[in-house]
Amino acid sequence: MSVHETPDSFDEFCSRFASEESCVESLFRAKWPTGFVCPRCGFTAYYFISSRRLPLYECRSCRLQHSLIAGTIMEGSRTPLRLWFQAIYLHARPQSINALQLSKIIGVTYKTAWLICHKIRYGMSQAESGNLLKGCVHVSDSMYCKRLTPYFDWHPQEQALLVGSSLTSKGTIDQLKIKLQSKSQLKDKYDCPDPATFIRQNVEPSSVPTVVQAYLDQYCYYYNRPQRSVFGLLLTDSAIGRTITYPLLTRSRRSFRNTRSARIIASASALMG
Numbered sequence: 318m319s320v321h322e323t324p325d326s327f328d329e330f331c332s333r334f335a336s337e338e339s340c341v342e343s344l345f346r347a348k349w350p351t352g353f354v355c356p357r358c359g360f361t362a363y364y365f366i367s368s369r370r371l372p373l374y375e376c377r378s379c380r381l382q383h384s385l386i387a388g389t390i391m392e393g394s395r396t397p398l399r400l401w402f403q404a405i406y407l408h409a410r411p412q413s414i415n416a417l418q419l420s421k422i423i424g425v426t427y428k429t430a431w432l433i434c435h436k437i438r439y440g441m442s443q444a445e446s447g448n449l450l451k452g453c454v455h456v457s458d459s460m461y462c463k464r465l466t467p468y469f470d471w472h473p474q475e476q477a478l479l480v481g482s483s484l485t486s487k488g489t490i491d492q493l494k495i496k497l498q499s500k501s502q503l504k505d506k507y508d509c510p511d512p513a514t515f516i517r518q519n520v521e522p523s524s525v526p527t528v529v530q531a532y533l534d535q536y537c538y539y540y541n542r543p544q545r546s547v548f549g550l551l552l553t554d555s556a557i558g559r560t561i562t563y564p565l566l567t568r569s570r571r572s573f574r575n576t577r578s579a580r581i582i583a584s585a586s587a588l589m590g
C-alpha cells in the first residue's frame with residue numbers, strides 16, 4: 318500500500334508502521350522519490366550503513382554520509398520514526414490534534430509533543446507558501462475570535478485576518494489562504510487591512526483578484542489537499558522541508574504568550590461549515 322493510501326483507523330496505521338524499518342522505507346521514498354541523490358554532488362549510487370539507530374547513506378562518489386532525517390523537519394530529533402509517523406498521521410486528520418493530546422497518545426513528554434506539533438505545522442507552512450491562488454480569486458477581510466462589544470477598540474483576543482480563495486468554474490472554493498494581519502496598521506476593529514501585500518505574496522500575477530499563523534496554515538494545508546492523500550503528502554513535505562529549532566519556536570511563543578491559538582482551527586472550520 319502506498320503512503321498516499323492512508324489507513325482509515327489509527328490502530329490500522331500503527332500496525333502498518335509498527336517498526337522503524339517500515340518507517341525508514343517510506344521516509345526514504347518520500348525524501349528521494351526517484352532514488353537517492355547526493356545533496357553535495359548529485360551522484361545516485363550509495364553505500365548503505367546500518368550500524369546506527371537510523372541508517373546512513375554514503376555517496377560512492379564524494380563519500381558524504383547523509384542521514385535520512387537530515388534536511389527534514391525531523392532533523393536532530395531522537396524521537397523514534399514510528400512516533401513521528403503517528404504524529405504526522407494525527408495532524409493529517411481534519412480534527413487535527415494538540416500537544417497535550419499527542420503526548421498522551423504517543424507516550425512522550427508534553428515538551429516533546431509540543432515541539433513535534435510545531436515542527437509539523439512549520440512544514441505545512443513551508444508547503445503552503447509555494448501554493449499560490451490561481452484563476453478567479455476572492456479576497457476579503459475577517460476577524461478571528463470576534464467579540465460583540467459596543468466599542469471600536471480591539472479586544473485582546475481579536476485578530477485581523479485576510480482570507481483569499483480561488484474558485485472553480487461552478488463557484489465553489491478550490492484553494493484557500495488565511496493570513497494574520499497586523500492590528501497596528503488599522504485605526505479600529507472595523508478598518509479593513511490593505512490587501513496589496515497579501516495579493517502579491519499569495520496570488521499568481523496572472524490571476525484575477527508567526528504562532529497564530531501556523532494554525533491558519535495548518536487549516537489551509539488540510540483544506541487544499543485531497544483528504545485520502547493528506548498523510549502521504551504531509552510525509553513528503555516533512556521529508557523535504559527544513560526543520561525549525563526549539564529556541565526559534567519558543568522565541569515566537571513568548572511574543573504571542575497571551576494568544577489562545579488552539580481555537581483557530583475550530584473557528585475556521587465553523588466559518589467554512
